Structure formats: structure tokens, C-alpha cells
Amino acid sequence: MRTEHARPAPTGAPAEQAPTAPPVAPSQSRRPWWRRGRWELLLLVYAAYDGSRLLASNNLVQAQQHGQDLLSAERALHLSPELWLNRAFTTHSWLGVPADFAYATLHYAVTGAVLFWLWRFRRAAYAHARNWLLVTTTLGLAGFVAFPTAPPRLLDGSAGFVDVLAQHASIGWWSGGGGVPKGLAEMTNDYAAMPSLHVGWALWCGLLLWRYSRNRVLRALGLLYPAAIAVVVVGTANHYLLDCVAGVAVTALGLWATGLIARLGTWITARRAADYS
Template sequence: MPDVLTRRRRFLPNGILDAVIQLLVVVAAYTAYQNTRGLINDQLGASRAFANADWIVSAERLLHIDIERSVQHAATSVPGLMDASSLMYVNAQFSVTFGAMIYIYLRHNQAFGFVRNMFICAWCLALLGYVLFPTAPPRLVPGLGIHDAVAAASGVDPTDQTHTVNRLYNPYAAVPSMHVGFSLMIGIPLARLSKHRITRIFWGLYPLVVLFVVMATGNHFLIDGILGAVAVGIAALVARWLGQRRPHAWRFGREPAGADGAVS
């Protein structure tokens, strides 16, 4: 293999080829996840999705954790907080998540394989949840008094298929919450990898902020977020197992120093 493809560079710890391969793997996996998530949408199953949402509402009331309306009210009562929450809901899952993954690859490459495998496994678990337990979000459930904050802030109806962003939109892909899942999969590793106290606190609190955002905007129940955390926990165990069995899988450049120090 030409040395120019695998030679370590200042910003590419394993060379050009490894960076390209990792990018293609992550983009392909995420694209498959998004497309499959959208194609799962079965309008004939809407009654099932609302029945599942009613079950979650009943379970939360029984456990006294039905806080979604209170969270949205609190966000609305603070000037600018709801707009900020809506903006974060729309952008955080992609922009912050993949920006963080790029940072981990470049600056903490020894941990990237674990994080990458955890994401791919979590995407698979999420798709399983969308198929087996389609669930309407709080904003669509009648009688809860929860409105669609994102639509109100952006002026875009997520059910309007004339918008390209909504072509593969699935309104019933609420369980598990992958907004919460994504935030955990970058928040915890970055908190563990950070050298400075402020950044450790920031990334440690980031998943809680995202949990607040998804409830404030009316897109998820608290239980959705809890199940998102469960999916991440399972994905982390699988990623750790894969790392122990094949610690250098999908690495095409030279092995970086400290390659065995992946986050677990």
C-alpha cells in the first residue's frame, strides 16, 4: 500500500486512507439508519403508535414522572429559551454529534473505534424499537396540552412532504429517543477524555440538556429518553466486546500510540 495513504500527518493520526474509510463507514451507517427510519413509517399503524403513546402516558402517571407539560411550560416562561430549545433540537443531533465524532477521531483517536461501534450498534437497536414499538410523540397526543414548539419556531410543518427535509420523516419514531442517545454517546466519552474541569462538566451535563430540550419541544416523553439511555448502555457493552475481540478493526493506517486505551 502506498506510504502516502497511510503516513501519519499532523491532523490525520492514521493517514488519509483511514480517515476516508472511517468517514465512509459512519456516513453509510447513518444514511442507512435515516433512510430505514423514514421508510418504516406506516400510516396504517398510526392507531398502534397512539396506543403505545397512551401506554407511556399511563405508565408515567403511575410512576409520577409525567413531567413533559411542566417542562414545556417552564421553557415557555423563560424568554428565548423555547426558541433556543427548538434550534438545538433541529441542529444538535447532526451538527454537534458529528462535529464531536470528528474531534474524537482527530484528537482522541484511540477512543474513536469504541465510539463509532457504539453509534452503529445503537442505530440498529433504535430501528428495532421503531419497528416493534412505534410511538406518537407528546405533541401529537390529544389532551396532553403539549404543542409542537419546533414547528411553531421554524414555521415548517414536519408532516408537509413538500419540504425535502421531511421526505423520510417518521412521526412515530419516538422510542427510543436517539436525540438523548446521541448526546450520551458523545457526552460521556468527551467528559471522560477532557483534561479541563469546565469541559468535563459541560459534556457531562450535555445529555441532561438534550433531555430537557426533547421534552420542552414536545418531541419525546421522559420514558423515551430513559429507553434511549438503555439502548446506549447495550450498545456500549457490545462496542466494548468488539473492541476486546478486534481492537484494531476498520483501521487502515498505522497504529497510533496508545491504541489500547479506548473509552469503555
């Protein structure tokens, strides 16, 4: 019986190649997770936030005068809740102590948690939210340098304000220097009251929770959180009411500027693509 053998391919014919898997984008395979999320940018801004004391004025008299100017402006507008709210926090420990823990903890903890939640579960919204936070913080740093302002707790004693965190420092991990951990008070900028990034970051958190959370409780907390932080920072004598208003304004301006930067980046990319085509 005759056996048939397969004929060899003609000389010069291309050899059949096995199918290969589509290449994986570097951003999804080799790039580490912290670069995929650009966390290094956040760390850089955080370092600038805490290091702004190197650029800010050390002139206590000037900073106190700016604080007094804010109080005078509020009184002219019949809006000056700082003193009576501060007295309520110093008189009633059931108000003051929780406010101290909130001031010393939530500013970084909640902001970091919301940022991680967006990166982990709402990836499509993460980049814009991150950039919004970066731009807002940068604007706040510019305000600290341009208008150094002593908080109410650092005004002359005749103003009548009491540092609530210093009052309860024995039961917390913070020092008397604005809610920072004990031993690190010298590493903070004491004249960074205007604008209030505590309120600005809280508003950022609240709006994003309201926009992207599917949980009704979280959405409600998102609405309440900025208002609660505003009460905390004013009652503990760390900010003026106008600081809170400025914090809201800076956050809104940061949102607008983030969109503008994104559109500008898209336009530049399109122009470059057109030049190379």
C-alpha cells in the first residue's frame, strides 16, 4: 500500500506563524500601581503642603493683623460666629473633644480614603478627581504664601479665643500646635488659615461621594461632611468663617481650572498629532 507524504512548502513561501496574544499596554502590565494612579504627584503636593512653612512669612504681627482684618470684615457683615462657637466647644467637652479628634484625623484620613476608593472602584473618575485635588491644593498653598493669616487661636489674648486642641491635648495624640502629632508642631505652617483647605478638601470629598456613590447613606454623609468640618474648624479656633468661604471658592476654582487644563492638554495633543500626520 502506497503511503502519501505531505509536500514541502515551495521555496520562498512564508511559513505559517502561530497566533500571538495582543500586546498588553505598559500601563496595565509593567507599570507599578502607584505610577498607574500617579500617586507620586499626590505625595509631592502633600510635601509642598506641609513644607509651605518654608515659603510663608514668619511675621506673627502681620499674620495676626490679617486675622483681625478678617474678623473686622465679618463684623461689618454681621457674620462673626467664631467666638460664641469657640466658647461652646471650650465649655462643653462633649462638643470639644469629638471636634478635636475630627480636626486631627479626618482631614487626611477621609481624603485619602475617598481618593483610594475612586482609584479602586471608580477608575474612570479617578484621574480628574485627583487632578482637581492637586490644583485646589496648589491654589491653597499660593493663598498661604500671599496672605499669611494667624488662626483665631493665635490672636492676641484680648480676642478671647481658646485653643481647643491644646485644652484637650492630654487625651489625644496631637500637640497644642494645630492638631499635628506631638513633637511635630515645628514642621507646620501656623499662618495657613486663609483659605481653609480643611473645608476645601471636605467639599471635594463630599461632592465626589454624592456624585459617584450608590449608597444613600454615603451620599447623605457626603452632603453633611463639609458643613460639619466647617463647624469643627471654626469652633476649635483654627479658622475664620471667611476662611471657610475661601476654601469653597478655591475648590470651585480648582474644578474650573482642572477642566481648562484638560481641554488645553487635549488641544495640544491634537495639534501634535496633526503635525506628525
